[in-house]
Ligand code: FAD
């Protein structure tokens with residue numbers, strides 16, 4: 001492997017690696033390479049790397065990306081670390097977290113400091129910088145509920161810009177950074193507003209049942225976090241053992257009319273209220289359609305969670321993408337619902 005060094009003013013030297021293997025940098029475990037690879041551990045390095053000519057892709061923990069093949073430009077890995085309290089009042093604490101910090105480490109930090117708001121988001125893989133990209137969510141909470149602001153570097157100019165919540169246009173697995181401002185900014189840090197006397201949110205899914213099984217009566221933040229960790233471990237495959245990127249598809253929101261038709265045919269179809277219609281679990285559709293646990297070549301739908309596509313060892317990104325297209329077309333043909341991918345295809 002070849003490397004060369006670039007100079008970051010008033011700071012340090014930055015290593016650029018050529019033809020760098022990315023297997024360890026994507027949770028699908030795909031054996032692809034980057035023409036160039038660099039890791040930025042501070043904001044000066046992020047700004048310097050923005051000046052690099054040619055295509056660039058911003059990478060955090062690689063837990064929501066599918067590489068179709070080798071990347072022909074620079075993979076810029078965001079790795080700046082740090083968690084700092086910047087302000088507090090009687091009820092709340094504002095915490096600025098650098099983008100390269102692991103999301104779950106931040107959750108553990110919050111739980112440790114008895115600050116509430118992110119405990120339901122325990123054990124989500126990836127970095128803090130990627131969390132606003134799709135407004136990560138689980139167990140009834142999305143980060144928009146604790147989001148204050150973020151600092152981002154505009155790739156074209158190297159300028160630092162602050163984004164407040166309204167500007168981020170958060171939605172279900174959505175933000176402005178996946179839409180109008182796609183590939184235009186590097187998120188450098190995120191400020192969260194956490195609660196000193198939090199209202200616990202244990203109504204969703206199996207949380208209260210799991211707490212009961214744990215023998216808990218009055219749950220603490222730590223116990224809610226532990227319950228979420230336990231549920232997630234029982235449902236989702238560990239990428240260290242079986243390559244995956246969590247939910248491959250989003251849960252579709254369909255019209256009331258289509259929902260009424262489906263419900264007439266499948267009276268037990270699970271459903272949740274949504275802003276512009278009815279949300280139904282993609283995992284249910286995929287399972288009903290017979291794909292759950294099905295393996296095709298080196299890929300397939302996980303046996304415990306139909307929404308999770310897996311790499312059984314030697315899959316290529318293209319193979320997983322082609323399989324996902326088959327699932328999309330099959331579900332569409334049988335239920336009239338078109339699934340959208342959650343995973344970012346590179
Ligand atoms: P990456 O995969 O590296 O990147 C994702 C996208 O964000 C890419 O488009 C990338 O270009 C961009 N990006 C990354 N960092 C930055 C940055 N600093 N600035 C600008 N752009 C950036 N997600 C959920 O919402 N809820 C879940 O419950 C959940 N469970 C999961 C379970 C498993 C087992 C796995 C493997 C994934 C799961 N995910 C879940 C998906 C994933 O963990 C999240 O989307 C996470 O936020 C991705 O973080 P990352 O650092 O790995 O991002």
Ligand code: EPU
Pocket residue numbers: 137138139140205235245246247248249250251270281282283284285287292304305306307342
């Ligand atoms: N279901 C099935 N078969 C399956 C899987 C699910 O029928 O194989 C049905 C069941 O009715 C179940 C319902 O789907 O009750 C919901 O399943 P689950 O609670 O496992 O959640 P999900 O909708 O599959 C979503 C998120 C997850 C998040 C969990 C918990 C999306 C796309 N996925 O999954 O996020 O962790 O809820 O809140 O919204 C991710 O985004 O990567 C991710 C893992």
